[in-house]
Amino acid sequence: MRRIALFIATNIAVLLLLSIVCHLLGIDAMAAERGYGGMTGLLVFAAVFGMGGAFVxxxxxxxxxxxxxGARVIEQPANETERWLVDTVRRHAQAAxxxxxxxxxxDAPEMNAFATGMSRDKALVAVSSGLLQQMDREQVGAVLGxxxxHVANGDMVTLTLIQGVxxxxxxxxxxxxxxxxxSWLSGGRDNRGGGIGYFVSVMVLQVVFGLFASMIVAAFSRWREYRADAAGAxxxxxxxxxxxxxxxKVNHGESTLPTIMAAFGISGPLAAGIQRLFMSHPPLDERIAALQSGAAR
Structure with a gap:
C-alpha cells in the first residue's frame, strides 16, 4: 500500500507544485485579475499546465x-541470453x-519488467535480472509479449492523455x-487578485479532486493490464x-521499481477495500482467471 500512496501523492504533489510556482511568480494572480480572459482563457490556462506536464x-x-x-540497454548482445532476449523482443515487435x-x-532481485516511450516505434522494454534468473524462457517470452x-496498444500515450485531461x-x-x-469569504467583493481564501481553497481542492482523478487513472491502468495479458497470450x-x-505470485515484498515507474511494471502492489480503487494493477488471480476464461476486456 505504501507504493500506491506514494504514486498518488506524487501526482497530487506535481499539481500542488505547479500551483505554488504559479502563485509565487504571480502567474495565477495576474490571470485572475484579468478574469482568465473568460472561461475560454481559464480552460487554456489549465490545459497548458495540465496537458503540458503530462506530455513532458x-x-x-x-x-x-x-x-x-539503472537499466543497461543492450547495444550488442554480450552472451546467448542477451541475444535470445533481443531476438524475442524483435519477433514480438514484428508480430505486433x-x-x-x-x-x-x-539489476533488481524481484521478477519484473516494464515498457515505456513516447511512441509505438521508439519504445523501451526492460526486464529485471531477477526475472531472467527465476523464470524459464517460455515465461519470459510471455512477459515480453x-x-x-502495452507498446502496440499505445498505452503510454493513452495514459498520458487521460492524466493530462x-x-x-x-x-x-x-x-x-x-x-x-x-468571493464568499470576502463578502462578495470582487477580489480578482485572489485572496488567501482563494489560494487555500485551490490547494485543498486540488488534493481532493486529484484523489478522484487518481482513481480514474488507476481504473484505466488496471484495464490495460488485461489487454496486455491478452497480447502476451x-x-x-x-x-x-x-x-x-x-x-x-511468488514475488514477495515491495517492488524495487521507483515510484514514478511503478504503474509500468508487470505486476503491482495489492490493496483491500476502498484502497483497491487506487491499484495500478488487478490482482494476479483475477488476471489469470480472465485468461483462463478467455474473457474479453
Missing amino acids: SLAMSKWIAKRST GIGMPEVAIY HEIG LNTLVILASRIVGRVVD TFAGRGAMISALQRL
Whole structure:
C-alpha cells in the first residue's frame, strides 16, 4: 500500500507544485485579475499546465526509466541470453507491427519488467535480472509479449492523455470553486487578485479532486493490464502467459521499481477495500482467471 500512496501523492504533489510556482511568480494572480480572459482563457490556462506536464513526462519517460532503474540497454548482445532476449523482443515487435524497441536489463532481485516511450516505434522494454534468473524462457517470452502489447496498444500515450485531461479538469475545477469560496469569504467583493481564501481553497481542492482523478487513472491502468495479458497470450501462447503470471505470485515484498515507474511494471502492489480503487494493477488471480476464461476486456 505504501507504493500506491506514494504514486498518488506524487501526482497530487506535481499539481500542488505547479500551483505554488504559479502563485509565487504571480502567474495565477495576474490571470485572475484579468478574469482568465473568460472561461475560454481559464480552460487554456489549465490545459497548458495540465496537458503540458503530462506530455513532458512522457517525452522524458525513457530517460527517466533508464536513470531511475539503472537499466543497461543492450547495444550488442554480450552472451546467448542477451541475444535470445533481443531476438524475442524483435519477433514480438514484428508480430505486433511496431518498430523495434530498445531492450534493456536492470539489476533488481524481484521478477519484473516494464515498457515505456513516447511512441509505438521508439519504445523501451526492460526486464529485471531477477526475472531472467527465476523464470524459464517460455515465461519470459510471455512477459515480453505482455510489454510489447502495452507498446502496440499505445498505452503510454493513452495514459498520458487521460492524466493530462484529468490534470486540466482538476486545475480548472479547483480554480472555479476557489473563486466562489474566495468571493464568499470576502463578502462578495470582487477580489480578482485572489485572496488567501482563494489560494487555500485551490490547494485543498486540488488534493481532493486529484484523489478522484487518481482513481480514474488507476481504473484505466488496471484495464490495460488485461489487454496486455491478452497480447502476451497471442504472441507467446495462453499457457505461457498464465504460467508467467502464476510464477509472479511468488514475488514477495515491495517492488524495487521507483515510484514514478511503478504503474509500468508487470505486476503491482495489492490493496483491500476502498484502497483497491487506487491499484495500478488487478490482482494476479483475477488476471489469470480472465485468461483462463478467455474473457474479453
